[in-house]
Amino acid sequence: MTTGDAAVPRTLAEDLRARDDDALALLLRARPDLLSPVPNDLTQLATRAATRSSVVRTLDRLDAFTHQVAEALAVAPDPCDEDTLRILMTGAGAGARPARARRTSEQGGALLPGGEPLAPELAAAAAEALPRAVRTLRECGVLWGGEDRLRLVRTAKDLLAPSPSAASATGLGPSVGEATAGMSPSRLQEIVADAGLPGTHDPTSAITALTGLFGDAGRLGALLAQAPDGVPEVLERLLWGPPYGEVRDATAPVRADAGDRPVTPVQWLLARGLLLPAGQHTVVLPREAALTLRGGRAHRVPEPAPPAVDPVTRPERTVDMTAGGQAFTAIRTVVELLTEWQTGGPPVLRSGGLSVRDLKRTAAALDLTEPQAAFWLELAYAAGLIASDGEADERYAPTPAADEWRQLPPERQWTVLATAWLAATRTPGLVGSRDAKGRALSALGPELDRSLTPRVRRAALRVLADLPAGGTVVKDALLARLRWQRPLRGSADALRTDLLGWTLEEAETLGVTGRGALAGHARALLESPPDAGRAAALLAPLLPEPLDHVLLQADLTAVAPGPLIAALAETLNVLADVESKGGATVYRFTPASVRRALDAGRSAAELQTFLAAHSRTPVPQPLSYLVDDVARRHGALRVGAASAYLRCDDDAVLTELLADRRASGLGLRRLAPTVLAAQSDPATLLERLRAMGLAPAAESADGDVLITRADARRTPPRTPPLPVTDGPPVPDDKLLGAAVKAIRAGDRAATAVRRAPAPAADGLPRTPAADTLATVQAAALAGESLWIGYVNAEGSASQRVIAPVRVEGGYVTAYDHTTDEVRTFALHRITGVSELADDPA
């Protein structure tokens, strides 16, 4: 490991091998997808790190500046030294731009295209930020090599470099070599000649000559100095990209010496190779020329620092109070939701989720708008408080965890909700919108998971957390910051814009922020690891103290001037109807509500004692009369389930009932002076009697009063849904340590000097799978041929010589020398590979 060779690594694997354990752990932390499964050795790790999907994911997570640096490296020569990179990021400086200076002096201020040089302070900032960006790229394994031999992983280069079909984000086109591929050698010679260069003997040297000319600012300037009017304008249009332009005929061979015909600027450029045909009607400005004209810069504006946010500071106390108030509302709303679904919620749609009508109904019951209701439903779902009961006729219901949650002190209840919200990938804001197939997305339904959601939530709150306490920023500034931290394109960026809006709204609703600023109690949850205990401790004093009393009034109302302790609230909810909710609760006692309490097994005396015990003031007389009056009549009539009878100690009541025309449908018949029998079933009987204004009680077979209390409905134990992220979770330190150790051990075993393996008896080459992959990939990149052993689907083994073209998804696409055709080979069927001897002799 410590040999001289290791100092100058030749492959990514060697570079990784030279890194220490901490650096490896850093790589694995940044790219957890490399860990599943844990690679056998560093070769395998390096191979996996170079796969397309992994590199794409890694590049996607870079901040704007690091991404720009990677883009610059992709257009730079490979390997690239640090100076070249710095010039790409900051410009070549005044000395490198003689072309411009000359033109300025000769033609009185007319500028070469290329625009203004970079502002000195921006250039300085970019130069300063550069080492950090290089370090980041190195850490996440897309950049390797020594200080002066920076090499971007080839997959990354392919992804970022401009291709003939698409320009890169730098706005640079293909190089001269790429752009002239397929051009006839004679035409190439014409261009060389027209560019004022001596003729060469083959295309390769012609390209080298052109590249040399375009890369030399002085010579290029001299050439352009002779250009007719209009040329600088054409160049200017293509300079910063896109580098492609449309012309009528791009492929016609144009000569500088066109006789007496006037030459258009495009023709002038085409003749000299400063524009090259990229299709029938398309021309492209070759990369080398563009870079020189740009003063060496890969980007017009490098973004070395995140855009500034302009915070507004609100009083911390106001922020915390507001957020505390919202947190209280949040708890109450979820409790209400659970109570609403207590005896079984709405059915689950066959396609999953909640129907629009049920959402509407729930929203109405909770006195919310539908989007708000969707938010609370999704929150309760993400926290594992509600779920589908999984029965044949599937319905939603609270989970057993909901019962545990309700026993928690309110501040703890909030941290459970807030923690679930921070991590959840469920995106309630999408409810009601349509998916790609035009189906409406329903609350609690599938397709609502977005891996971006928790990242946007965290990133946005992180920005707020970095401001001084009480600081808040407007959404647009926040969005600009997030865009810098992680540039996204197209629909992902649009989704993020939506997500940010929802995040800010939801954070306010949930009490994570107050008036736009992060609340103190939420700050603790953003720490790593989140400190729920401290968050709860900070929140607790902000929540109103639960009360153990209410104010009873003569108009048959009770007012709870704050939240009530759970037991009291539960009893009152049965005994009275809620009239108004908010910080306080107003209850109204009605005969029906008192009867409900009596039905639930309370006696009048119990209720009177309960009211007296929990009232700050004497129980008003109308209220005690109400309770006594209802109780007096409650149970005076008793209805049997077994034989559907009606009995009453007061035979006048029965006579009354028998005489009542409304009772005719019940088929009542007097059994005894105090007993009536009925034809209808007891439930109907009860209904009808109550409708007639009587207060019958159901009776069991033993003659006891049946207590009717709705059973609480629960799902079987349910775990909360796991956040669906795109990729494995970030491994913890312990796992990382173990993984690094395992890889090292495997690597040592793999790289140990061994005797050359004896060829297997069947003559097939045998190599470990990791080596096979690495070798095939290397061969694909280098365009070399390999000797492989291959077992086909029928199990017969063969040896082949192939030239791999592409390695993707477990298959190698290769030209098979043995059968003279291009075909694919399954990687797992390749028994082993062997490089062909250099000398076929």
Place this chain on the structure above:
Amino acid sequence: MSCLIVQSDKTLLLEVDHEQADACRRAIAPFAELERAPEHIHTYRLTPLGLWNARAAGHDAEQVIDALMEYSRYPVPHALLVDVAETMARYGRLRLSKHPTHGLVLTSTDRPVLEEILRSKRVQPLVGARIDDDTVAVHPSERGQIKQVLLKLGWPAEDLAGYVDGEAHPIELREDGWSLRPYQKQAVEGFWHGGSGVVVLPCGAGKTLVGAGAMAEAKATTLILVTNTVSARQWKHELVKRTSLTEDEIGEYSGTRKEIRPVTIATYQVLTTKRKGVYPHLELFDSRDWGLILYDEVHLLPAPVFKFTADLQARRRLGLTATLVREDGRESDVFSLIGPKRFDAPWKEIEAQGYIAPADCVEVRVNLTDSERLAYATAEAEEKYRYCATTATKRKVTEALVAKHRGQQTLVIGQYIDQLDELGEHLNAPVIKGETSNAQREKLFDAFRNGELSVLVVSKVANFSIDLPEATVAIQVSGTFGSRQEEAQRLGRVLRPKADGHEARFYSVVARDTIDQDFAAHRQRFLAEQGYAYRIVDADDLLAGADEDS
């Protein structure tokens, strides 16, 4: 801990025992409607009408939000604050005013609003030519209608078009040995500055004097609309006594007399009499150039009178009432056609100042006999109330109550004439009902006032505006089903302050376990919410004499 709790459903709960409660009440009263005022926690409600009333009185959203934030115990829901600001901003975007050349015009400070309302089908027939981008002419005759329509569209117009002075007529208050009470003065001032509007005062708090005060300010011919003839006579009597007006200057326009004088008192009934599809007495409104129109008991204003009122928008209008609660829910028409609320004082407050007598409200629960219960159970649905309200058991209890208060001036009030006749017979007391001639009524009332008669049985004709200051006991045996304002009016009969500061007593006799009890509960709600806690007494205890104190 502050005293106010702001609920998300826009109710405000005020803890009255809190030390800041008074200050808080003063701060929120201008914009929040007092909905209930029971003993511990008063409930106010934020309604668009209430907020617009506040705007009309010169308060802005900033003040409202400040008041809520200052006194609220918990953080005020953000959505509610936004809603308050938005609602208040709606008032005054549109203004009705006089234009020197175009007459009545509607101007807007917000062009999209004007465009929006002009697109409404209901507005189009009421407006004339567009004068410029922000102004549109309004037919002067549609001044009332357009205000009604705009209110329904949610863009109440501020009426700055002013009033005609009307025909001048000297009227002065004659304050010899008495003077307007402070709250009456405030009410008059509030009205006069506002131009038009409604004054809400409890029964017995001297609304007539507020009317007289307003007339003395206007000093112009006045049309007074009252509920019935008896009430009309009382207005006349009171005006002659309290103002410089003489008998000859005051005319009565009723079923029996059709006099039109500088001050004319007309009954709702005669105005709304319809013959062959037309209202023959409408010319009354045009018969003089009235400078002021007074509406007594605004909450009873019949629907046709609203229609006439819409055409009288150029005249000053004063509405007097004990409650803005209308059983038909037309509060918004009162707001747009008569005007915003200009003054309001809770009952209990005026009682505390000693201007109305304290009252003890008692609900007497009567157990029906078995045979009565059987008859009740078999009665037709529409006959049920009548049956249980008029049972013989009730009559006996009523007699016992009258006997208990022997020597005190007692009114027995009921709904059903045969029940009253029967009671009159048993109690040996005269009965005043619809068919009793006005002369006879006056005679009986006089006798009652003088103490010659101590018990009087009255039907619902006496619900309103009969001034019987010495009545100390009222016994209600039946009512118009669940009417809340009737209960309030009937209680008002005994609330006039007594010469000896005696407490008034109001009994409501109710048959237990019947629909009567449900109606009673509904009727009592308004008073219970105003802080009149009902005591409940069992008739059996009462008959046994176990209960009493007198």
